[in-house]
Each structure stands twice: as C-alpha cells, then as structure tokens.
Amino acid sequence: MNRRSFLSWGSAGVVALGSGVGVSLGAVVRFLMPSVFYEPPQVFKVGTPADFAFGAPTFLVDEKIFVFRDREKGFAVASAVCTHLGCTVAYFQSDQRFHCPCHGSVFASNGSVVHGPAPKALQWYEVTLARDGQLRVDKDKVVPSSYRLMV
Amino acid sequence: MNLIREIYQSIVRRDPLSTDKGKSELVFLNVWLHIHPAKVKKENLKFKHTFYLGFITFFLFVILVTTGIALMFYYRPYPPHAYQDMKDLQFVVFMGPFLRGMHRWAAHGMVVCVFLHMCRVFYTGSYKKPRQFNWVVGVFLLLLTLGLSFTGYLLPWDQLAFWAITVGTNIGSYAPLVGGKLREILLGGHTVGEAALLRFYVLHVAILPSLVILLTVVHFWRVRKDGGLSRPIWKLKTNKPEQLVTIGVPPQTAPAQVVAASQEKTYGLMEVVTGKPIFETVDPEEEDDAVFSYPFAFFREGIALMATVTGIMAISLFFHAPLEELANPAKTPNPAKAPWYFLGLQELVSHSALLGGVVAPTLMVLALLAIPYFDRNPSRRPSERKWAIWLFTLFVVANLVLIVIGTFFRGPGWAFVPPWVHVVAGAE
Ligand code: HEM
Numbered sequence: 001m002n003r004r005s006f007l008s009w010g011s012a013g014v015v016a017l018g019s020g021v022g023v024s025l026g027a028v029v030r031f032l033m034p035s036v037f038y039e040p041p042q043v044f045k046v047g048t049p050a051d052f053a054f055g056a057p058t059f060l061v062d063e064k065i066f067v068f069r070d071r072e073k074g075f076a077v078a079s080a081v082c083t084h085l086g087c088t089v090a091y092f093q094s095d096q097r098f099h100c101p102c103h104g105s106v107f108a109s110n111g112s113v114v115h116g117p118a119p120k121a122l123q124w125y126e127v128t129l130a131r132d133g134q135l136r137v138d139k140d141k142v143v144p145s146s147y148r149l150m151v
Numbered sequence: 152m153n154l155i156r157e158i159y160q161s162i163v164r165r166d167p168l169s170t171d172k173g174k175s176e177l178v179f180l181n182v183w184l185h186i187h188p189a190k191v192k193k194e195n196l197k198f199k200h201t202f203y204l205g206f207i208t209f210f211l212f213v214i215l216v217t218t219g220i221a222l223m224f225y226y227r228p229y230p231p232h233a234y235q236d237m238k239d240l241q242f243v244v245f246m247g248p249f250l251r252g253m254h255r256w257a258a259h260g261m262v263v264c265v266f267l268h269m270c271r272v273f274y275t276g277s278y279k280k281p282r283q284f285n286w287v288v289g290v291f292l293l294l295l296t297l298g299l300s301f302t303g304y305l306l307p308w309d310q311l312a313f314w315a316i317t318v319g320t321n322i323g324s325y326a327p328l329v330g331g332k333l334r335e336i337l338l339g340g341h342t343v344g345e346a347a348l349l350r351f352y353v354l355h356v357a358i359l360p361s362l363v364i365l366l367t368v369v370h371f372w373r374v375r376k377d378g379g380l381s382r383p384i385w386k387l388k389t390n391k392p393e394q395l396v397t398i399g400v401p402p403q404t405a406p407a408q409v410v411a412a413s414q415e416k417t418y419g420l421m422e423v424v425t426g427k428p429i430f431e432t433v434d435p436e437e438e439d440d441a442v443f444s445y446p447f448a449f450f451r452e453g454i455a456l457m458a459t460v461t462g463i464m465a466i467s468l469f470f471h472a473p474l475e476e477l478a479n480p481a482k483t484p485n486p487a488k489a490p491w492y493f494l495g496l497q498e499l500v501s502h503s504a505l506l507g508g509v510v511a512p513t514l515m516v517l518a519l520l521a522i523p524y525f526d527r528n529p530s531r532r533p534s535e536r537k538w539a540i541w542l543f544t545l546f547v548v549a550n551l552v553l554i555v556i557g558t559f560f561r562g563p564g565w566a567f568v569p570p571w572v573h574v575v576a577g578a579e
C-alpha cells in the first residue's frame with residue numbers, strides 16, 4: 001500500500017469511525033429523552049363555576065393551581081409552582097400574598113415578585129368554559145395576570 | 152495428607168512468610184495485594200501523615216456496596232411501593248433498620264471522609280508533580296460521591312427525598328441553554344415522578360458505582376505509579392542533589408528537577424525487578440527506612456478497615472436512618488431543605504439561582520481541577536506555600552460556614568433563625 005492510498009483509506013476510515021461514534025452518541029441522548037410522559041395532562045377540567053367560593057382562592061392540590069373567583073371580575077387561575085426552584089407556594093389571606101416555604105420568595109396577589117430569590121412572576125393559565133359547563137384549565141397557555149373569565 | 156498439601160500449594164505458592172522472599176511473593180503473587188509495593192517507607196505509614204482517610208473512604212464505599220446490595224432485595228423503585236418497602240425495612244425485615252442505618256451513615260461518612268481526604272492531600276502538598284493527574288481523578292471521585300448521595304436521597308420516596316430532589320434538580324435547570332433539557336433527561340419528565348425515581352435508581356445502583364470502581368482502580372494504580380505515597384512533611388529535607396541516584400535514567404541526563412521531587416517518592420522492589428520505572432528516584436540514605444508491606448502496611452490497613460466497619464455498625468445500632476411521611480407533591484414542608492452537604496449550595500441559591508446554583512459551583516469545581524497545574528510552586532513545605540494554604544483554607548471555611556448557616560440557621564420561609572430560638576412550626 002502506498003502513501004497516497006494509505007492516507008485516503010485512512011482518512012475515510014477515521015471519518016466513518018467518527019460519524020459512527022457521533023451517530024451512536026446522538027442515539028443514546030435521544031434514547032434518554034422520554035418520548036411519552038406519564039404525567040398529569042396539561043389540559044384538564046376542575047369543576048363547575050358553582051364549586052368555587054368568592055374571596056379566598058381555592059387551592060387544587062393535584063393540579064398545583066389556585067382558582068380565584070371575584071364577584072365583579074370573574075375567574076382566574078394561577079400556578080402554585082414557585083418560579084425559583086419549584087416548591088409549592090401558599091396563599092395567605094392575611095396579607096393577600098403568596099409565600100414560598102423553600103427560600104422565602106413572596107409574590108403579590110397578581111403573581112408579581114414582591115421579594116425573594118424568585119426571578120419571575122407566578123404564571124397565570126388560560127381558563128375557559130367547556131361545553132359541559134365545567135371550567136377548563138390549559139397549562140400550556142400562559143396568559144397575562146389581568147386575564148379573567150366572566151361567567 | 153499429601154493431597155491436602157498439594158491442594159494448599161496449588162493455591163498458595165509463595166515461600167513461607169518468615170522469609171523475605173516469602174513476604175515479597177505474598178504481594179507479587181496475590182491479585183488483591185499486588186497493588187502494594189513489596190516494601191514501603193515506614194514513615195509514610197504514620198497515621199499523622201494520611202490519617203488513612205483515603206482508605207477509610209474506600210472502606211466506607213465497600214460497606215455501601217455490600218449493604219446496598221442487601222437493600223436491593225427488598226426495594227422496588229416505583230412510587231407507591233418504594234415508600235412501603237422503606238416502611239417494611241423499618242419494621243418488618245429482619246435487621247432492616249440496622250442495614251438501612253449502615254447504608255445511610257456510611258454514605259454521610261463517605262462524603263465527609265472524601266472531603267477530609269482531599270484536604271489532607273492539599274495541606275501535605277501531595278498533588279504536586281508527579282501526582283497532578285491523580286488529584287484530577289480524585290476530584291471526579293468527589294463529584295461521583297456527591298452524585299451517589301444525591302441519587303440515593305430520592306429512593307426512600309418520603310417528603311424529605313421528594314422536595315430535596317425537586318429543589319436540587321431545579322437548580323440545574325438554571326444552566327443556560329441546556330439546563331431545562333438536562334433536567335428533563337435526568338428526571339425523564341417535567342416533575343419528580345415515577346420516571347425520575349427509576350432513573351435515579353439506575354444511576355444509584357448501576358452507573359455511578361461502576362464509575363466509582365473504575366476511577367478508584369485508576370486512582371490506586373496512579374498512587375503506585377507516582378512512586379507510592381508522598382513523603383510526610385517532616386521527612387522533607389533540604390535538597391542534597393549529589394546524593395541522589397535516578398534509577399532507569401542514565402546518570403548524566405538526570406535533570407535537576409527530578410532531584411527536587413525525589414524526596415517525595417518511595418520506590419518498590421517490583422519496579423527494580425521488572426525494569427525501567429517511570430519516576431523512581433532514590434535517596435540511598437533513606438533506604439534504611441523501608442519495611443516490608445507484610446506485615447507493616449497490611450496490619451495498619453486492616454486496623455483502619457476494622458475501625459471503619461465497627462464504627463459504622465456501632466452508630467447504626469443506636470441511630471436509625473430517618474423516614475418521613477410519604478412524598479406529597481402538593482405539600483411543601485417548610486423549610487424544604489436539600490441534603491446537608493448541598494445546604495451551602497442551597498444557601499447560595501437562596502440569593503441567586505443562576506449565580507449561586509450554577510456559576511459558583513462550576514467555578515469551584517474548575518478551580519479544584521486546576522489546582523495542581525496552577526500552583527507552580529514546587530515546594531511542599533507549609534512555610535513555603537503560605538498563599539496556597541490560605542486560599543484553600545478560605546475555600547474550606549467558606550463551604551463550612553455556608554453549610555452551617557443552611558443547616559442550623561434557616562427556619563420556615565428560609566428566614567434567618569438562630570438554632571437556639573425555638574421555632575413553632577407553621578407559626579406565621
Ligand atoms: C472515592 C473517593 C476516594 C478514594 C476511595 C480515595 C482513596 C485514596 C487512597 C486509599 C489513597 C492512599 C493514601 C491515603 O489513604 O491518603 C489516596 C491517595 C491520594 N488521593 Fe485519593 N481517594 C478518593 C478521592 C480523592 C480526592 C477527592 C482527591 C483530591 C481531589 C484525591 C487525591 C489523592 C491524591 C493526590 C493521592 C496521593 C496522595 C499521596 O501520595 O500522598 N483522592 N486516595
């Protein structure tokens with residue numbers, strides 16, 4: 001084998017080996033990315049408007065949301081997941097604020113950060129009325145805190 | 152009788168241990184012992200040089216593997232069952248609490264000892280040439296140890312586990328660009344759920360322990376190939392170049408810098424036997440100091456092993472591993488704390504998630520990795536490396552202070568509460 005063919009066969013070999021390794025690594029990463037999520041759905045129904053009281057928000061444990069109902073303004077749904085590191089915040093009627101137990105973030109009742117390490121306001125989700133008269137929350141649709149559903 | 156002798160001799164082929172040849176052959180011919188040199192420097196075996204911390208770390212790891220495998224007989228990595236299995240281990244399984252205790256306390260102990268071992272190596276300047284790379288291997292072992300503790304923390308699936316891992320993995324998601332995806336891969340989902348438990352389990356029982364074993368083998372091999380343990384500080388003498396002989400290097404090419412490092416090395420008979428060693432430089436004067444590994448080194452290592460095992464067993468008899476309520480994604484305990492060795496990190500994160508949770512730890516690890524290449528001062532004498540010692544001490548103290556604050560001074564809502572103030576839970 002002469003020098004020239006050694007070099008060309010050699011570099012072809014290196015390229016083939018390299019791409020083989022690259023593709024395999026990519027396949028491993030893709031394998032690790034879940035294709036199906038066995039998690040609660042992002043869109044769900046939470047009950048009829050009559051289920052919710054006026055005034056203090058209702059905390060839905062499994063969905064991790066607060067449902068606000070106001071006599072004049074209607075329904076709004078806030079996320080209970082702290083934007084800092086994902087602990088579940090609690091709403092205190094006494095000062096009308098959300099408090100996070102983990103690192104002390106405090107959010108105003110419109111979700112904006114009052115203080116604490118949290119970098120962003122709490123999210124508000126779209127809430128609509130489904131055909132069957134139930135409230136339907138879509139966690140994939142983030143809305144401004146002024147969003148209200150009048151019923 | 153002859154048959155029995157024949158069988159014995161087919162297994163043990165060395166000469167009697169009363170002879171020097173027998174003592175050497177014990178080491179050479181045994182796959183487990185041959186990582187040792189046949190002879191070691193007596194002074195290097197002194198407790199006050201290494202505190203045997205590397206060995207203790209290794210023995211704790213052995214305890215963890217053993218008790219861990221035992222626990223696997225009764226543990227299913229699936230959300231509702233995982234917690235029930237923990238309860239079973241606690242109340243039903245014979246010696247279950249003892250096993251869990253041993254596994255838990257050895258895990259905490261390993262984190263402590265690996266850190267102390269790193270401090271010992273630093274303060275004795277043992278990361279210097281030719282040991283730079285072994286320090287790097289060590290840093291990866293430290294990270295793997297933390298990774299093992301972290302993944303193990305989720306497995307009981309109680310409140311403590313669930314929230315520590317929720318908070319811990321969210322820290323990672325602050326990493327720019329890849330953060331969110333990384334968390335998704337680690338958890339196999341968007342929240343800590345059944346997929347996360349299974350992934351943590353696989354990491355904890357298969358992947359990370361294999362990596363630790365792999366790197367430990369490299370680590371030990373390198374200790375040996377770097378010329379054995381470094382010389383204790385008190386054995387460092389002023390340079391006397393003329394008296395040194397470098398084995399395997401023609402005399403005239405023996406460069407000056409080999410001489411400077413020479414007092415930090417021991418050499419083993421085996422290297423001399425098998426030909427050219429890589430680094431060995433021998434001070435003829437110090438030869439008297441060498442003793443056979445059997446029994447001197449093996450005896451001391453045996454003591455360290457027994458002390459570690461009995462220590463962990465004794466603690467486990469009196470203190471049981473904690474188990475809180477079943478994990479409840481809806482109810483965050485107040486305050487929610489990560490495992491103690493991450494509380495320094497959590498303290499930083501409580502000020503800024505990106506700076507404290509991603510930038511600071513990354514810089515810390517990079518700094519640790521860079522130490523042996525950045526510190527160009529060849530001297531190992533503490534009086535000649537004051538700056539290095541001050542900086543490292545600052546690093547250690549800063550870490551400890553943050554951990555102490557996070558552990559003892561943070562109450563509900565992560566408010567600053569001195570430990571002597573009685574906190575009424577939920578009083579807000
Ligand atoms: C799983 C973790 C580890 C194990 C099992 C381990 C084990 C050991 C053992 C048994 C020794 C022999 C001497 C002694 O007992 O001190 C040793 C030496 C050494 N270790 Fe580690 N180690 C670990 C982690 C580390 C870390 C985190 C570092 C530093 C970042 C490190 C750096 C070194 C160096 C440079 C030496 C040579 C010291 C000398 O020659 O005096 N090791 N290790």
Ligand code: FES
Nearest residue numbers: 082084085100103
């Ligand atoms: S998770 Fe809410 S303040 Fe950190």
